[in-house]
Amino acid sequence: MLVTEYYDRIAASDKENLLYFLKFIANILGDTKKKVAYEEKLYDFAYFDETTKLANRNMLKNDLEQILYNRKESEKIAVFDIELDNLMMINDTFGHGIGEQIVIKSAAILENLVKNHCIIARAAEGKFIVVLPAVENTEQIEECAKSIRESFLYPLSPEEGIEALFVLISIGISVYPDDGRDAETLLKNADLAGNEAKTADNKIVFFSEQLISRIAENTLLTNKLFRSLQNDEYSLVFQPQISCQTGKTAGVEALLRWTTADNQRISPDIFIPILEQTGLIHDVGHWVLEQTLQVHNRLVKKGFPPLRFSVNLSVVQFRKKDFVLDVSKLIEECQVDPKYIELEITESMLSENFPDTIEKLVKLKELGINIVIDDFGRGYSSLHRLESIPFNRIKIDKSITDGITLKRKKAVIAEAIVSLAKTLMVDITVEGVETKEQVDFLKGIACDEIQGYYFSKPLSEEALAEFLKKEMLQAP
Known part of the structure; x- marks a missing residue:
């Protein structure tokens, strides 16, 4: 009985000692049945997982x-x-x-x-x-x-x-x-x-x-990332989102860029996953939102009408317990009306800890912030869950946009998403628009806004100001 109780209480980290202990007890026991039972328990412990009964x-x-x-x-x-x-x-x-x-x-x-x-x-x-x-x-x-x-x-x-x-x-x-x-x-x-x-x-x-080489490269990049924020190696660019009704800029999306100290430009697809894995995304994400709000304020001071600024959220960043509080403090510090702030979440966030996700989204909405489901159509979303999510806008993923004028199925999917957005009474933005044919098709199915290289590549703060200035000078 004492041996069994000892076994039940012992930590998993002490398994090696436990194996030795059980073996020792089994060897000194004179009772053959008990010895067999302990040896069987020893064997199961050594070769099988206790929870699933699978092999270990x-x-x-x-x-x-x-x-x-x-x-x-x-x-x-x-x-x-x-x-x-x-x-x-x-x-x-x-x-x-x-x-x-x-x-x-x-x-x-x-x-x-x-x-x-x-x-x-x-x-x-x-x-x-x-x-x-x-x-x-x-x-x-x-x-x-x-x-x-x-x-x-x-x-x-x-x-x-x-x-x-x-x-x-x-x-x-x-x-x-x-x-x-x-x-x-x-x-x-x-x-x-x-x-x-x-x-x-x-x-x-x-x-x-090649995977080994990439791992080695990522290890070097990880070391550089730990110094990147303090070395001021990040920058933001902004891509305009054009209203289909007015043809003018209705909002902009802030996009993070990283140029290392030795002048290497690293793709976000490479460095953002590393930021997430290391936890650095919390500080960098805070910096992105803070800088975006400051850019918004500087443009308003230059005489431009207030624009909606969109910022992408990382799944890891969103999990942070005090995330909503951090956002609230930034809004107060920067004195920006929350209606001009848009936070973009991905469909994958909707599959992680759904109750906590909803609670945070509700609190963000209560602050007056707009919520966007980004890359819609790329992941797996339950329509039942969509109904319970507090959001203002859907963004159609570029993978759908790319084929809408060539593949009937992609066009049908785009039409269905637009119809869904109208039914849910939310706005719709289409990403990755690069041709006039795509623009004409999307206007024809009543999209609200269009974003892509057809109108503008992502711009620096100065270039964005010039873009908006030219837009203001154009005849209505």
Whole structure:
């Protein structure tokens, strides 16, 4: 009894000591039945995950080495590193009991999907490994990865009666023999690919040698980012949003740019994910909003009519407990009417901790701030959830805009989104507009505003002032 109680209380970090302790007790026990029971418990502890009953990392490595040993010469073997990306947030918000239920349900999804022909293991708190043996080609691997990703598109319902929760996953893949010839190397490379998958558009990444180079580059960039704000290396550019009714600028979107101390221009697609991973996005995001409000004030002082300024929010930035309070303080310090502030959220934010998201959006709306759902049509949005979200505007993603004059399906999607916006009584802005044909089509389906290179590229503060000045001089 004392041994059992000791086992139940001991921390996971002391597992190595626990194994030694159980082994010692099992060896000195004279009772054969008790010795067998303890040895069985020792075996389960050493090779199986207690929560999901799946194999753990120890068993996984043994099984993978056995598969590699028994493989046929021409066979490929795929290793999937599957991470539950928002499990930590679920644990922090709802407690570890709910998080554990999500892990168990996630394990059940994977078992139902691939258990007949794969090895499945829980390798860490929010990480599963799936080994797909005897693979014929890359297409087969891709299909399996897509099936896994699609199986998590729908929310999971914990047993505690709370609302169903979306689980965000990313998948890194390594393949024998190209990415490794032993279990340790294949698992390591799948893990590296998995880290890259967190910021990939489709959340699926295959390991490659180029990936190693990118990781090295990102490490160097990360070191530079820690000094970038204090070194004044950031700048903002502003892209006008043109009213379809008046043909004049109705608002502008503030966009962040980074030029390193050695004069390298780094794409936002590269440095913003690193800002999010390191937590630097909180300070940088605060700087972006502060600078944007100051630009708004300077333009008004120059005699331009007040314009609506849009600022993009990061998912990580939005999670901060005091985010709304920080925004409120900035508005007070800069003395800007909140009706001229627009904060853009992405569809992915709507799948993370929905109650907390709604609470923060309601508070922002109460301050008088406008809320925009950015890149609409690119992610996965529940129409039922849209109905309960306090927002003022939808922005149609460039991926839809690009094909509206060439592909009937894209045109139909654009029309449907505009119709949805009108039904919900919110405005609509279309991004990425580059041709007159696109402008004419969008005006024809009653879009409110258009943004893109057809009217203007993103401009510096000085160039924006010149753009607005020319606009004011034009005949109405």
